[in-house]
Amino acid sequence: MPKLGVEICGVKFKNPVIAASGTFGFGREFDALYDISVLGGISVKGLTLQKRLGNPPPRIAETKSGILNSVGLQNPGVDAFINEDLPWLKQKDLVVIANIAGSTVEDYVKMAEKLAPTAVDMLEMNISCPNVKESGVAFGVKPEKIFEVTKAVCGAARQPVIVKLSPNAADIAENARAAEEAGAQALSLINTLTGMVVDVYRKRPVLFNNFGGMSGAAVRPIALRMVYQAAHAVKIPVIGMGGITSGEDAAAFMLCGARAVMVGTQNFSDPMAMPKIVSELHRYLEKTGVVDVNDIVDALVMN
Amino acid sequence: MPKLGVEICGVKFKNPVIAASGTFGFGREFDALYDISVLGGISVKGLTLQKRLGNPPPRIAETKSGILNSVGLQNPGVDAFINEDLPWLKQKDLVVIANIAGSTVEDYVKMAEKLAPTAVDMLEMNISCPNVKESGVAFGVKPEKIFEVTKAVCGAARQPVIVKLSPNAADIAENARAAEEAGAQALSLINTLTGMVVDVYRKRPVLFNNFGGMSGAAVRPIALRMVYQAAHAVKIPVIGMGGITSGEDAAAFMLCGARAVMVGTQNFSDPMAMPKIVSELHRYLEKTGVVDVNDIVDALVMN
Amino acid sequence: MKECLARVVDNSPLCDTMFQLTLRCDGLFEDGAEAGQFVNIAVNNPSLPLRRPISIYAIDRQKREIRLAVQAKGEGTLALLRSKKGDELSLLGALGNAFSWFVPNNAKRVFLVGGGVGVAPVRCAFDELSAKYDCSLFAGYRNVGLVYGLDGIEKERVFAVSDDGSFGEKALVTKPLGEQIEKNKPDVILACGPAPMLRAVSDLSEKHGIACAVSLEQRMGCGLGACLVCSCKVKAKTPEGYAYRRVCADGPIFDAREVIF
Amino acid sequence: MKECLARVVDNSPLCDTMFQLTLRCDGLFEDGAEAGQFVNIAVNNPSLPLRRPISIYAIDRQKREIRLAVQAKGEGTLALLRSKKGDELSLLGALGNAFSWFVPNNAKRVFLVGGGVGVAPVRCAFDELSAKYDCSLFAGYRNVGLVYGLDGIEKERVFAVSDDGSFGEKALVTKPLGEQIEKNKPDVILACGPAPMLRAVSDLSEKHGIACAVSLEQRMGCGLGACLVCSCKVKAKTPEGYAYRRVCADGPIFDAREVIF
Numbered sequence A, B: 001m002p003k004l005g006v007e008i009c010g011v012k013f014k015n016p017v018i019a020a021s022g023t024f025g026f027g028r029e030f031d032a033l034y035d036i037s038v039l040g041g042i043s044v045k046g047l048t049l050q051k052r053l054g055n056p057p058p059r060i061a062e063t064k065s066g067i068l069n070s071v072g073l074q075n076p077g078v079d080a081f082i083n084e085d086l087p088w089l090k091q092k093d094l095v096v097i098a099n100i101a102g103s104t105v106e107d108y109v110k111m112a113e114k115l116a117p118t119a120v121d122m123l124e125m126n127i128s129c130p131n132v133k134e135s136g137v138a139f140g141v142k143p144e145k146i147f148e149v150t151k152a153v154c155g156a157a158r159q160p161v162i163v164k165l166s167p168n169a170a171d172i173a174e175n176a177r178a179a180e181e182a183g184a185q186a187l188s189l190i191n192t193l194t195g196m197v198v199d200v201y202r203k204r205p206v207l208f209n210n211f212g213g214m215s216g217a218a219v220r221p222i223a224l225r226m227v228y229q230a231a232h233a234v235k236i237p238v239i240g241m242g243g244i245t246s247g248e249d250a251a252a253f254m255l256c257g258a259r260a261v262m263v264g265t266q267n268f269s270d271p272m273a274m275p276k277i278v279s280e281l282h283r284y285l286e287k288t289g290v291v292d293v294n295d296i297v298d299a300l301v302m303n
Numbered sequence C, D: 001m002k003e004c005l006a007r008v009v010d011n012s013p014l015c016d017t018m019f020q021l022t023l024r025c026d027g028l029f030e031d032g033a034e035a036g037q038f039v040n041i042a043v044n045n046p047s048l049p050l051r052r053p054i055s056i057y058a059i060d061r062q063k064r065e066i067r068l069a070v071q072a073k074g075e076g077t078l079a080l081l082r083s084k085k086g087d088e089l090s091l092l093g094a095l096g097n098a099f100s101w102f103v104p105n106n107a108k109r110v111f112l113v114g115g116g117v118g119v120a121p122v123r124c125a126f127d128e129l130s131a132k133y134d135c136s137l138f139a140g141y142r143n144v145g146l147v148y149g150l151d152g153i154e155k156e157r158v159f160a161v162s163d164d165g166s167f168g169e170k171a172l173v174t175k176p177l178g179e180q181i182e183k184n185k186p187d188v189i190l191a192c193g194p195a196p197m198l199r200a201v202s203d204l205s206e207k208h209g210i211a212c213a214v215s216l217e218q219r220m221g222c223g224l225g226a227c228l229v230c231s232c233k234v235k236a237k238t239p240e241g242y243a244y245r246r247v248c249a250d251g252p253i254f255d256a257r258e259v260i261f
């Protein structure tokens, strides 16, 4: 029986499979299909200081082996989350990560302050959401900006801070180091890649927002490369994601240096995906004779 | 009968479908399947000043709806191309684009000089090949470097110079403008996205070179977005590519502002892909009541 | 609601562009399935990550079968079209709310209005609700080649028209609907079809003070209410004057008075 | 060589991990197909962009059929395994060179050596060359469950062994090969199998001064010689002492003396 438990910044996960922000709501809907306590953790839908309505539809477009979304951070606001969703989530036995997004450094800091006294286990800073013009983009791309916002949030936060990096970058290692130097206790990556899908008969982009964030199996090789590069650029733990569809995919990210993984788009293809990934990861470890999942972290041998 | 002819930098293409560099050799192999004169043009396998052996195998890995390659610019050298391949190619009725890659600015300039007196119709500068450590990377990512090498080549070249941009960039518009300011007469994009595929049972990357360049349908939304951004950042013509598999895909790139398109990976999935794409594009124009393919260029209406 | 395997019992043409899938799916019936609900169906094409939402067209609780009326539109529905008897398909369902939720207990007469592909769920509602209410079905089609969903209904209960007059009167479905409202005002109108039709039906209902519910469509991600991609605009007391609701979980059927078309 | 549609005539199991596809493909025979050549086959899984190279296992020129012996390994071959009688598959072929090219006109005795999946093309060569030459087939398998490709050959012409002794002698295939070379030295040895086997066969051939050709495998892109991804290392008078050749177009069969294993 291989061990699946991992620890990140002192927070214990029963297994390394975490629901990716924005694809799993606050957990309630999927809990109608299976007890979400079987998961290692959940990163909740991206929160903003104030409630947000989000972008007009269509908000999703399909592409070969991937999707693009432009939800535009629709969410009830951080207070509503704390009052209405967190109590329910904390009855469940899994790590709760609050994913936060702001238009200004102050927004991020205020959210970190509001979340400080709560039972939330970790914060994940979404500095890269490409959908909201006034938020993500500026922070997520340039190392100086990443440093600035991370430093401010780490000062205000009580819980460990994960910085979620954008893949729309020329040098992911540089951005990873900027977050580490600013005091981030962990990194997660990748967020979505900016893309566009065109309806050639309507001669318009499919998404109302024109551009959207691409995710799903199609992005996996890019995500794996970036996770490898980020994990080898910093000493803090890295959480890997981007196109994970199976236990073997999860293992690939861990071999590249990720201590845990997040699963997003695959929850749409298969609502039972995450429990399956947990058991497939288990089987992978058994098949390869590994007794502890931590033993595969960064175990990739380069050619 | 919609018209398919396009003109780029004064060079006339009978249709806007061009074979992408590296996927079509020097045209001979595919000419055994169909007369390559049905194509608008061919960008030949990336040439270097000296013959190159390339990387050890495996040089290709498959991923969902895409592939990664790490050929490492195996080619017979620019002289051998001029003497042995160009004469054969020029018997064919299509535009011949010499794709050139160098480790130094001087390499590029020397190649442009060697190609100046030949029957080659256009030059395409590959400044972004991510496979050869000492070549592409440095030039393709930073705008200053793109400016420097482009300026030097444009000074030496007799034929119109196309700069081929790398998608491994945070701001493609900035790089596009750098090339334009340096005197590029056209742009082409995207080259491959750097990625990695892992064999979880061997615990090694599949490619001998560890990292490789990703292409194919999986990258299409990213390519479309970048082509749109580049085409709207510059006045010079843009050639679009990245995951084109059908006439409708080709139309999508042209709607985003591309004057012509290149097709790479799809030639592997279907060796008859390019003639099919030409006729599908024709049918698309008929269906949508367009009489001249130039009328769809940049005809996308944003939401 | 759950994820379950369905077996294709039959796949046959329905009209020029549509086909009918009969699926045996025991799992679906454990929590029940009702007219107006839909299933999110995984198409057998591994390059397409998203499931396709399809309304339930007929329910056979004894055989544990449902039927779907599907238009072959893009790659996903094309993959479904190719599925053969005996094939397995993963369904997520039954999802969303049902037409019956919008019919008050004291209602007597129900008008069901469908346009094109939208005839499927209202025909299902006709079959399910006819036992309790006095139902009539109004259907509009582009042309005679696209007619389906009317078989086995008494003639006097069907009012079908087409855009080009090749089937029934050349009219929009709101024409016979308006005429019958004048004659036999219903308590409820339930509608599914293209947005302009729904808007017209909604206007007509409002004019006559009739409760009306419409079934909406939107591109979906999870189908479960978690991802917030399937939004439709509804009137709300927000500063903006509107809010987004989830077609998959708050709908697909909404009170027509709430919807901002 | 061309791209053409093949129809699945039969799909049946061959051994524990392998199955046999019988394909009717008129187009393939227009330019001919020979033992040692392969086809690049599009698997019916739209998320997999690459074709799969598979050797020809049997040729029936009258019926215009070929047979392939395929190991179910990853997703691509799994998709092939699922193909049913009547399905259509796109083939590109016949590709590469043939074993016959390496047999000198004056040759009399030919030894064919296969290991595991590599038995397929040499069995095909056995069938094709036996009319002209005195052929013997040497085959090595992991265990008895993986044995295939020996049916219908006279006993005295087959020398089969297994790694665990569950079929024939417990030995590597080079053992019977070495023994028979001592007894009946052949003019040519033709081999296909895993790299260590090919190296051993090559060494043995060199030791005895016998011409030897080996069939190599490499991951492929175009299959036509255009993309240069399928390279194998061969001895060459370059500054580096080696060069890359294309398995798809210069091979898959190479003179063993040239190959750098």
Ligand SMILES: Cc1cc2nc3c(=O)[nH]c(=O)nc-3n(C[C@H](O)[C@H](O)[C@H](O)COP(=O)(O)OP(=O)(O)OC[C@H]3O[C@@H](n4cnc5c(N)ncnc54)[C@H](O)[C@@H]3O)c2cc1C
Pocket (backbone or CB within 6 Å): A061, A062, C038, C050, C051, C052, C053, C054, C055, C056, C069, C070, C071, C072, C073, C074, C075, C076, C077, C078, C117, C120, C121, C216, C217, C218, C219, C220, C247, C252
């Ligand atoms: C609640 C609901 C019930 C439906 N019931 C039926 C039905 O009974 N019969 C029927 O034929 N169709 C129905 N539809 C529409 C059906 O979902 C689409 O026609 C189908 O998804 C198109 O898929 P495709 O791959 O063929 O087309 P593509 O255009 O290739 O699909 C691309 C993407 O867009 C989505 N999409 C495209 N059109 C629609 C649409 N109209 N609504 C939602 N998503 C769309 C697809 O699901 C897919 O994710 C229903 C839609 C909804 C929301």
Ligand SMILES: Cc1cc2nc3c(=O)[nH]c(=O)nc-3n(C[C@H](O)[C@H](O)[C@H](O)COP(=O)(O)OP(=O)(O)OC[C@H]3O[C@@H](n4cnc5c(N)ncnc54)[C@H](O)[C@@H]3O)c2cc1C
Pocket (backbone or CB within 6 Å): B061, B062, D038, D050, D051, D052, D053, D054, D055, D056, D069, D070, D071, D072, D073, D074, D075, D076, D077, D078, D117, D120, D121, D216, D217, D218, D219, D220, D247, D252
């Ligand atoms: C000239 C030639 C002849 C062959 N003949 C046969 C045969 O007769 N029977 C048979 O069972 N197999 C044969 N193979 C091997 C066969 O091509 C692979 O087993 C098959 O491609 C694996 O595909 P997959 O999707 O199942 O595996 P995956 O591992 O999922 O494939 C991933 C990618 O790697 C490639 N790949 C994986 N293994 C190999 C390999 N050994 N050689 C080349 N590419 C590979 C695949 O084509 C695909 O592009 C031959 C290979 C070559 C080069």
Ligand SMILES: Cc1cc2nc3c(=O)[nH]c(=O)nc-3n(C[C@H](O)[C@H](O)[C@H](O)COP(=O)(O)O)c2cc1C
Pocket (backbone or CB within 6 Å): A020, A021, A022, A023, A045, A046, A047, A069, A071, A073, A099, A126, A129, A164, A190, A191, A192, A214, A215, A216, A217, A219, A241, A242, A243, A244, A262, A263, A264, A265, A266, C221, C227, C229
């Ligand atoms: C519909 C949707 C909504 C998302 N919303 C958020 C979000 O609010 N905050 C965030 O940090 N990431 C968000 N993401 C990104 C995912 O968390 C994840 O980084 C990305 O999808 C890559 O993983 P995947 O390929 O497994 O989906 C969203 C992704 C999707 C598909």
Ligand SMILES: Cc1cc2nc3c(=O)[nH]c(=O)nc-3n(C[C@H](O)[C@H](O)[C@H](O)COP(=O)(O)O)c2cc1C
Pocket (backbone or CB within 6 Å): B020, B021, B022, B023, B045, B046, B047, B069, B071, B073, B099, B126, B129, B164, B190, B191, B192, B214, B215, B216, B217, B219, B241, B242, B243, B244, B262, B263, B264, B265, B266, D221, D227, D229
């Ligand atoms: C095997 C292979 C080799 C390539 N070699 C070159 C090259 O030599 N020079 C170059 O500029 N681009 C090269 N490319 C990139 C393609 O020209 C093209 O930019 C890329 O593949 C995206 O297009 P696609 O998705 O249609 O393949 C190569 C691509 C592949 C797949």
Ligand code: FES
Pocket (backbone or CB within 6 Å): C219, C220, C221, C222, C223, C224, C225, C226, C227, C228, C229, C230, C246, C247, C248, C249
């Ligand atoms: S599809 Fe995810 S909330 Fe409706």
Ligand code: FES
Pocket (backbone or CB within 6 Å): D219, D220, D221, D222, D223, D224, D225, D226, D227, D228, D229, D230, D246, D247, D248, D249
């Ligand atoms: S596979 Fe393209 S050259 Fe061999």
